[in-house]
Amino acid sequence: MNMVTPKLKVTNVDARYGQVQVLRGISFEVKEGEVVVVLGANGAGKTTSLRAICGMVSTTGSVQIEGQEVRGRDTADIVRRGVAHVPQGRGTFPELSVLDNLHVGAYVRKDRKGIEEDVDRWLEVFPRLSERRSQSAGSLSGGEQQMLAVARAMMSRPKLLLLDEPSLGLAPLIIEDLFRRFGEINKETGTTMLIVEQNANLALDIADRGYVLESGSMVLSGTADELRTNEAVREAYLGA
Amino acid sequence: MQLFLQRIFDGLNNGAVYAVVAIALVLIFKATTLVNFAQADMAMFGAYLTWMFATQQGWPVWPSILVAMILTGIGGAVIERVLIRPFDPSDHLPIVLITFGLAAILQAIAGWKWGLEFHKFPSPFPAKPTDYVGIGGARLRYETIGTLIAMVLMVLAVFLILNKTKIGLAFRAVSSTIESSRLVGIKVGQTLQFGWFLAAALGTLGGALVARQTNLEPAFMAKLVIFSFAAATLGGLDSIGGAVIGAFLVAMIQSILVGYAQQIPGLHWMKSNYALVIAFVVILVVLLFKPEGLYGTRRIERV
Numbered sequence: 001m002n003m004v005t006p007k008l009k010v011t012n013v014d015a016r017y018g019q020v021q022v023l024r025g026i027s028f029e030v031k032e033g034e035v036v037v038v039l040g041a042n043g044a045g046k047t048t049s050l051r052a053i054c055g056m057v058s059t060t061g062s063v064q065i066e067g068q069e070v071r072g073r074d075t076a077d078i079v080r081r082g083v084a085h086v087p088q089g090r091g092t093f094p095e096l097s098v099l100d101n102l103h104v105g106a107y108v109r110k111d112r113k114g115i116e117e118d119v120d121r122w123l124e125v126f127p128r129l130s131e132r133r134s135q136s137a138g139s140l141s142g143g144e145q146q147m148l149a150v151a152r153a154m155m156s157r158p159k160l161l162l163l164d165e166p167s168l169g170l171a172p173l174i175i176e177d178l179f180r181r182f183g184e185i186n187k188e189t190g191t192t193m194l195i196v197e198q199n200a201n202l203a204l205d206i207a208d209r210g211y212v213l214e215s216g217s218m219v220l221s222g223t224a225d226e227l228r229t230n231e232a233v234r235e236a237y238l239g240a
Numbered sequence: 241m242q243l244f245l246q247r248i249f250d251g252l253n254n255g256a257v258y259a260v261v262a263i264a265l266v267l268i269f270k271a272t273t274l275v276n277f278a279q280a281d282m283a284m285f286g287a288y289l290t291w292m293f294a295t296q297q298g299w300p301v302w303p304s305i306l307v308a309m310i311l312t313g314i315g316g317a318v319i320e321r322v323l324i325r326p327f328d329p330s331d332h333l334p335i336v337l338i339t340f341g342l343a344a345i346l347q348a349i350a351g352w353k354w355g356l357e358f359h360k361f362p363s364p365f366p367a368k369p370t371d372y373v374g375i376g377g378a379r380l381r382y383e384t385i386g387t388l389i390a391m392v393l394m395v396l397a398v399f400l401i402l403n404k405t406k407i408g409l410a411f412r413a414v415s416s417t418i419e420s421s422r423l424v425g426i427k428v429g430q431t432l433q434f435g436w437f438l439a440a441a442l443g444t445l446g447g448a449l450v451a452r453q454t455n456l457e458p459a460f461m462a463k464l465v466i467f468s469f470a471a472a473t474l475g476g477l478d479s480i481g482g483a484v485i486g487a488f489l490v491a492m493i494q495s496i497l498v499g500y501a502q503q504i505p506g507l508h509w510m511k512s513n514y515a516l517v518i519a520f521v522v523i524l525v526v527l528l529f530k531p532e533g534l535y536g537t538r539r540i541e542r543v
Contacts, residue, residue: 093413100409
């Protein structure tokens with residue numbers, strides 16, 4: 001297992017916005033089929049670490065996807081290598097219909113038939129979206145938009161799915177349902193997932209492993225169980 | 241009644257022309273959320289190319305128009321790549337100034353190459369004095385019918401491109417959210433370039449449709465584009481359907497109001513030149529009371 005090239009390998013990555021250094025030499029990896037969660041408080045650099053992977057912020061260090069260096073590449077290129085990113089605030093297209101959002105998610109694919117099959121499939125997985133397929137995405141509720149964002153991301157049949165605080169601004173019951181679905185999607189499709197979250201409880205439930213990010217540095221890593229029982233994590237993120 | 245009908249027919253003719261150019265404006269606005277002030281002069285350039293092919297090369301009118309559309313389309317794509325893309329799209333002022341500069345350059349080139357005098361433009365439709373259908377004593381000219389058909393076909397084509405093709409989907413996505421577009425793998429620059437291609441080609445069609453009636457000179461589209469601006473503003477700058485409806489409303493207001501004003505004692509000074517004033521008043525009133533226009537998207541941020 002250790003011989004296998006990890007799906008994602010981030011090594012010693014720095015990132016800054018102007019004068020402000022946001023990431024300080026972070027390293028982590030995600031293996032094929034894993035669900036990995038990065039925990040951290042507001043401003044710890046969670047969002048930036050995902051943006052660094054997608055080439056949406058300038059960085060130093062190394063970002064490898066399936067062993068290939070992608071740091072410094074164009075976002076569209078990185079996406080074409082099988083990375084799907086659900087940004088904070090969902091990143092749907094508010095003026096476009098639900099169906100168009102799904103189709104645009106498959107923009108990098110060329111198999112028309114497969115795309116239509118996947119549209120049907122995700123509408124089946126998320127019946128709420130199916131009911132609203134012709135409505136504009138902007139008219140959906142927050143929870144529905146998050147479902148749409150995930151379905152849209154899955155339409156590209158990603159090898160690696162990046163989720164940026166999917167729980168943000170959603171009611172507890174909806175968050176629970178969402179995370180259960182992330183777990184299901186991971187099991188059924190084998191999609192590798194990297195989730196950054198403040199909501200540690202639910203994230204650790206579906207995660208295999210996790211990291212803790214504090215002020216731009218990775219301060220802790222371990223299996224989901226190790227993190228759940230870690231005293232510092234319990235205090236800071238599990239409210240226990 | 242006869243006069244009223246005639247005004248309606250005139251309005252239809254102008255409305256169709258305003259609509260074609262207004263749609264070009266809307267396409268660029270959707271793509272970049274800015275108004276392309278060089279749109280009129282890109283269209284003027286296209287009309288000159290058409291005229292050159294038709295009169296100097298002796299080609300039939302429609303092939304001349306098509307070739308000019310393609311050439312100006314390519315020109316539009318080059319302009320996007322060289323003059324627009326290098327600049328930060330969220331900073332509007334430099335780009336607006338660039339489109340102004342471009343307009344001035346295009347007019348200068350046209351004046352230098354083709355002269356400032358009026359040229360007769362070949363008609364794309366039968367336009368002899370007898371080419372009309374008489375309805376209630378008013379004349380519905382073949383030219384008007386042809387212009388209307390050309391506009392309808394063009395709207396249909398734009399609709400199909402935007403809603404039924406992959407590049408159209410990408411264009412709508414980029415118009416909606418640029419960052420999310422990158423995240424689904426859309427090459428944003430190339431997609432916007434496609435918008436410029438389309439807008440430039442449509443502008444040329446608009447120019448060619450109207451040039452016989454106005455005659456050709458370097459500023460002929462600059463005078464007309466005000467009405468298209470008014471139309472697009474009225475319809476909502478990001479709505480293609482709105483631009484068409486806005487165009488016909490503006491054209492009808494123009495032809496009916498100006499037409500009748502001359503018969504009202506005390507308003508007889510209102511010549512057709514005052515139509516320009518009406519266009520500005522429309523723009524002003526819309527921006528004051530309904531800035532998103534009749535069919536535009538009111539921007540709502542959902543948090």
